[in-house]
Amino acid sequence: MNYPNGKKKETGSSGMAAKTNKIFSNRGMSLEEDINTTNQYYLDTDKAIIHKKPTPVQIVKVNYPRRSAAVITEAYFKQASTTDYNGLYRNSYIDFEAKETKNKTLFPLANIHDHQIRHMEAIVKHGGISFLIIRFAVYDETFFMPAEKLFTHWYDKLNGGKKSIAYKKIKDEEYLIPFQYQARIDYLKIIDKLYF
Amino acid sequence: MNYPNGKKKETGSSGMAAKTNKIFSNRGMSLEEDINTTNQYYLDTDKAIIHKKPTPVQIVKVNYPRRSAAVITEAYFKQASTTDYNGLYRNSYIDFEAKETKNKTLFPLANIHDHQIRHMEAIVKHGGISFLIIRFAVYDETFFMPAEKLFTHWYDKLNGGKKSIAYKKIKDEEYLIPFQYQARIDYLKIIDKLYF
Known part of the structure; x- marks a missing residue:
């Protein structure tokens, strides 16, 4: 099925197939843009309330040229x-x-920081749902990895294991997030399947 | 009981009494500082994972004098x-x-915005716990108001009612958050009582 903007539903195809479907793909949108669009769609349809946190900035100097505009x-x-x-x-x-x-x-x-792992561990411990979304830009494929799985790779690394996770392993073991027109990166579908 | 820094537990006293206890009070710390300190204490003691969101900033220009420091x-x-x-x-x-x-x-x-009310309504609808913490600086008293209660004041205002909530009404109907040495604004105590 073709959508108005010429984009096409991700069919869960392999990296090679995704390449041949290039003109219908999501290429050009960053993962952050896709997730923000998805979250806005979830919000508009009253499905979930999920936001990106603002970028943390240390503010040093502020000028007030007019009262209204700092x-x-x-x-x-x-x-x-x-x-x-x-x-x-x-x-x-x-x-x-x-x-x-x-x-x-x-x-x-190395894309993940130690304090993020500690944060995610605390979330899981206190009853939250935590995960990592990984996009392989060259294949235009986006995967859902539960935090618990990320922890095993992380501690494997700390114990002298691999410093990375193979694409093939992710493709085999994790969950491909379908690309869709409105909920571009429809990760709630995976959450429904895994946690409810 | 006096604490090492000369601060004293809030005893749930009236505004007048709080005034006479001024030297032991929390005066001088902003509500934001108190809540941040409290959240850090909750985090350190593995009680809850609650953070202040970073201030949202629209970034227009960035200079890179050195690679490391934007x-x-x-x-x-x-x-x-x-x-x-x-x-x-x-x-x-x-x-x-x-x-x-x-x-x-x-x-x-007027301290609360319409979109914040809509956000809080969505939170309550989807099973979250939402509330407003109000501090009256002159009395050094901090209150917990469940979102549901805030909504009734809000819609009363929209229907031509009062544009404010009387201090006395808040004091009579809402929950005084005790001031303590470590969990300065120990709002989880109120949550335990009201929601669990």
């Missing part, structure tokens, strides 16, 4: 201490991080 | 579309706004 003239990016997205779905607290890689064969664990 | 040289404050704090406690999604007023007799509803 201009920040010196500020610095701070490292986020948690994850990028959180919210509420079906009575449950939802908390996740999203990462995009241009790598063709693996996802480097 | 400096934001032009940015603007954006209005928050949700509330200031959210997180996870006892398997439940927690979401709240905190407001401080210098007014002695009332809390002006």
Whole structure:
């Protein structure tokens, strides 16, 4: 089925097939844009309330040229201490991080920080649903990895194991998030299947 | 009981009594500082995972004097579309706004925005716990008001009713949050009582 903007539903096809469907693909939209669009759709349809947290900024200088409009003239990016997205779905607290890689064969664990793992562990312990969304940009494929699975890779690394997760392993073991017209990255579908 | 820093537990006393206890009071710390300290204590003691969302900023210009240090040289404050704090406690999604007023007799509803009410309504509808923390700075008293109660004041205002909530009404009907040394604004105590 073709949608008005010429985009097509992701059919769960392999990387190769996705390549041949290139003109219908999602290429060009960043993962963040896709997730924001998806979250807005969830919000508009009253399905879930999930937001991206604002980028943490350390504000140093602010000018007030007019009463109404403060201009920040010196500020610095701070490292986020948690994850990028959180919210509420079906009575449950939802908390996740999203990462995009241009790598063709693996996802480097250096993309995730130690304090994010600790945060996600606390979330799971207190009854929340936590996960990682990974996009392999070259294949235009986006995967859902439950936090518990991420933890095993993380501790494997800490114990001298691999510093990355192979694309093939992710493709085999994790959940491909279908690309759709409105809920572009419809991760709630995976949550419905895995947690409810 | 006196604590090492000369601060004293809030005894739930009246505004007048709080005034006479001024030297032991919390005066001087902003509500935001108190809540951040409380949240850090909850985090450190593994009681809850609740964070203040970063201030939303529209970044316009960034300079890179060195590779390592990006400096934001032009940015603007954006209005928050949700509330200031959210997180996870006892398997439940927690979401709240905190407001401080210098007014002695009332809390002006103009402190709350329409989109925040809509956000809080969605939270309650989807099974989250939402509330407003109100501090009357002159009395050094901080109250917990469940979102449902805020909604009744809000819709009363929309229907031509009062544009504010009387301090006395809040004192009579809402929940005084005890001031304590570590969990300064121990709002989880109220949540335990009201929701579990």
